[in-house]
Amino acid sequence: MGTVHEALDALRLVDHHCHGTVTGPCDRAAFESLLTEGEAWPGISSFDSPAGVAVRRHCAPLLDLPRHAPAEEYLARRSALGEPEVRQRFLRASGTDVFCVDTGYTPVPLTTPGEIAEAAGGTSYEVVRLEGVAEAVLAAGTEPDAYADAFRTAALDAVRRPGVVAVKSVAAYRTGFGLDPARPSDAEVTEAARGMLARGGRLDDPVLVRHLLWTAVDLGLPLQLHTGFGDAAIRLHRVDPALLTDWLHLTAGTIPVLLLHCWPHQRQAAFLAAVFERVYLDVGLTLHHVGPARSGAILAEALEITPFRKLLYSSDAYGVPEFYHLGALAFRRGLADLLQRRVDADELSLPDALRIARWTGRENALRVYGLAEDG
Structure with a gap:
């Protein structure tokens, strides 16, 4: 039957949240x-x-x-x-054959989902970032009272593109999660749109962010939410996923909600996954930032109470292809060490550990996103 380490080393991963890499030198x-x-x-x-x-x-x-x-x-x-050769080496070394690519953040030219798939010898899907859709609608000069319908139409058009499997929000960066959880009224959305149109810039109005989250529910696809660790624009105390609790109560039974990254709030995310049927989590970019030496500790906290069908793998690789490889390596080693210790302590059977490894590294993502087993 082999060991957990051998099983995870051989497992073809599904990276349920990642980005492109730079295309030039x-x-x-x-x-x-x-x-x-x-x-x-x-x-x-x-x-x-x-x-x-x-x-x-x-x-x-x-x-x-x-x-x-x-x-x-x-x-x-x-x-x-050269970048093409470096990209191929790291993507193939990651042992990943399915990628769900967030295409909504491109301050520099990045590889497309198709180019990622080609370099890896795998399959890619697209994740639509809803803030980008909303900002395009506002930039088009939409009238305030037409914004809600225009955004919904644009979002529907975006998710109907071939290969789109999910949507994402970066509300964490724009407002944080301390929002009124209720769906905003039409009048509130119109007034907020009027204010946004007057001042321009990124979508950071709390009412419009709430409207975006509720529109995501209406779209019916899995919703990825950045939580926790990010760049200096994040206010870490405002991106604790526990702040979403009231909204999750209101939206229970609708769409899968996938909490990305989470650190240092992985325990709060685990609680939400344990008590809400359609909440899932990963520890994403945390793994390549702490490296293989500490990945096991992060995963251990994430898995203290998380049901084993609720944890997914993602690299959140962005910009440099090294993070595809490093994220996968840290995930495999950290999870294998954790599960093998439990097997050795007779807290877990080897068949159970191998099943958890398959679920977490691959099968949970295939199930949540409705993807075929062959990618």
């Missing part, structure tokens, strides 16, 4: 800016962070370099190989 400044969620600061290198150290340790060998290769050598080798 990546110099040191650009690469370091993508290694962490923080800015580049004078005298402080992103290579001297847990993520940077993990990249030099676990990614260098895939570029034919020794483990812990110096940053200068790592970047020189990357440049010599």
